[in-house]
Amino acid sequence: MNFKNPYLKTYTLFLALFFIFASSALVAQQSDFQIQQDFRAELAALNERVELAVSTQELEELQQELVSLRNTYSEHSAIINAAIYPDTFEASVNRAEENRAAFAERYEVIEQLNERVDELSAEMDVFRDRINQMTLESEDLQDQIERSAASESRQAALIRQYRQNIELRDSFVSDFLAELLMRYQTMDRSNQEELSETTARMDDNPLQVIKTIIAEYINVADQSSALETPDYLGMRAQHGYFSDVWERIGERLVNTFDPERPVQAKQEVEDLLAAWLASVDNRLWNSLTTAFNQNNIQLGPFTSPQTFNTALNNYVDGGIEISLESNSEEDYRIYRNFRDFWNNTVKASWGEALVDGNILSQSEITAIDIKLNNWGEAAQPSSRLMFILFLVSIAIIIGLIVLLVMKRR
Amino acid sequence: MLTKYITTFTVITALLFTAMGCGSSMVIQDVDFSQSIESVLTPDSDQTVHDQRFGIKFSIAKILEREGMQSVDEVRLIRNRAGYYFITADGFNNVYVFEPAERELKKKRIIEISSQGISNPAFNQRDRFIELVDRVSGQTYNIDHTGRR
Numbered sequence: 295m296n297f298k299n300p301y302l303k304t305y306t307l308f309l310a311l312f313f314i315f316a317s318s319a320l321v322a323q324q325s326d327f328q329i330q331q332d333f334r335a336e337l338a339a340l341n342e343r344v345e346l347a348v349s350t351q352e353l354e355e356l357q358q359e360l361v362s363l364r365n366t367y368s369e370h371s372a373i374i375n376a377a378i379y380p381d382t383f384e385a386s387v388n389r390a391e392e393n394r395a396a397f398a399e400r401y402e403v404i405e406q407l408n409e410r411v412d413e414l415s416a417e418m419d420v421f422r423d424r425i426n427q428m429t430l431e432s433e434d435l436q437d438q439i440e441r442s443a444a445s446e447s448r449q450a451a452l453i454r455q456y457r458q459n460i461e462l463r464d465s466f467v468s469d470f471l472a473e474l475l476m477r478y479q480t481m482d483r484s485n486q487e488e489l490s491e492t493t494a495r496m497d498d499n500p501l502q503v504i505k506t507i508i509a510e511y512i513n514v515a516d517q518s519s520a521l522e523t524p525d526y527l528g529m530r531a532q533h534g535y536f537s538d539v540w541e542r543i544g545e546r547l548v549n550t551f552d553p554e555r556p557v558q559a560k561q562e563v564e565d566l567l568a569a570w571l572a573s574v575d576n577r578l579w580n581s582l583t584t585a586f587n588q589n590n591i592q593l594g595p596f597t598s599p600q601t602f603n604t605a606l607n608n609y610v611d612g613g614i615e616i617s618l619e620s621n622s623e624e625d626y627r628i629y630r631n632f633r634d635f636w637n638n639t640v641k642a643s644w645g646e647a648l649v650d651g652n653i654l655s656q657s658e659i660t661a662i663d664i665k666l667n668n669w670g671e672a673a674q675p676s677s678r679l680m681f682i683l684f685l686v687s688i689a690i691i692i693g694l695i696v697l698l699v700m701k702r703r
Numbered sequence: 704m705l706t707k708y709i710t711t712f713t714v715i716t717a718l719l720f721t722a723m724g725c726g727s728s729m730v731i732q733d734v735d736f737s738q739s740i741e742s743v744l745t746p747d748s749d750q751t752v753h754d755q756r757f758g759i760k761f762s763i764a765k766i767l768e769r770e771g772m773q774s775v776d777e778v779r780l781i782r783n784r785a786g787y788y789f790i791t792a793d794g795f796n797n798v799y800v801f802e803p804a805e806r807e808l809k810k811k812r813i814i815e816i817s818s819q820g821i822s823n824p825a826f827n828q829r830d831r832f833i834e835l836v837d838r839v840s841g842q843t844y845n846i847d848h849t850g851r852r
Binding site: 372376 | 739740741743779825826827828836838
């Protein structure tokens, strides 16, 4: 631009002066009342947007807008202070910023919770798929067992496989429960409430998965015909573990994943647990009775852990009583038969599952062990050789006395 | 002794009279009555406006009559440092200056602004005057209770 031209110079100066005048006129045209009204309206709008914000990103943008609002109106702070007395410009903007920061913090927590829920959902999907796969395998094996009745060796192999499948499922479910236990056992009420706000969108939350698992266990217990006592004992042990975990974290799970109806949700799971136990017990007592009978041990009838313990004690007490009365070889054989079955099968093979499944406690097993020792002592027949040796000894003593008397004479 | 009592009595009496005299003519100088922000008031059906913040309530019927108007949506009111009230509204030709008295506002002055009427007016409190802004034309007028400056 050539400023040497005097006309151009004058024109530029005029233009600059015009703009300065125009801008000052613009400032002058403002209404103080309007300025404070605009400030209030803009601040209120920003506060409202803070309340309605749904992401931390949105709240970050609002922070920029609050900074901009502060910059725009700080020169009018005196007017605003007068208008909003006893409040002040600084205090009202600070309050808005603090409110925004509080919302941002809350949203940060919510976003973290959302991530946790996503992780949970993914875990639940994997778990559900694995359980479904195991169920299909289990059903397939059950079908094959029924079809292969003609071939004993094939059936035995299939039953083995079926047992392995159940064990695998138990192990998988136990891992899942251990994970749940670790995660929810120490969760406090505020965490439960925070998580419950975001878990509503989960298709399968841990509570629903637990219900599915129990339903599947009931199904397995009701339909399995090829299983034996150790299998049912294992199921009862699994039920015992499941009930224990539920007792420890059930309350927290229902508060987190079904906060609208926690009492009802808890009752539903407890009803399912009771139904599962009934299904297992229905098979277990028959199976135990058969196992004892097959080993020539006729226990009294039992349909619960208490009556089973009573039947065992009655059997041993009866044996001791008979042995004390007759002390025959037959009694001793009965004792040995029970002792062997008790030690080699009941304790060695089933012992852990009996305790885990809350069928017999360790102290009840020990009590029977003590009684069994007493029975052993009572049942052992006394030897005739001792009696013969006793008679021979007396005869020798008498002979020696006679001999001595004869020698003196 | 008597002389001493009389002197003391005289001094005390003089002091009392002085204090009483001072009380009757006590004047606080340099009071600032200014209202930082104008009040924008909406008349009710009786043409009464009520400024809750600054505690004043009055009828604008006489002002409307003077302006030849039936009603207005809003009345702008501001008080200057001297304590005079300035009143105008959209479409008014004048700014009305009132002086407060016991249960009344006494007209101090009517300041003519425009025969065309002021459009969308606003009062701003400035250091030594009130600024009236015509927010449509952008024109400003500096006024006080004595008139336009």
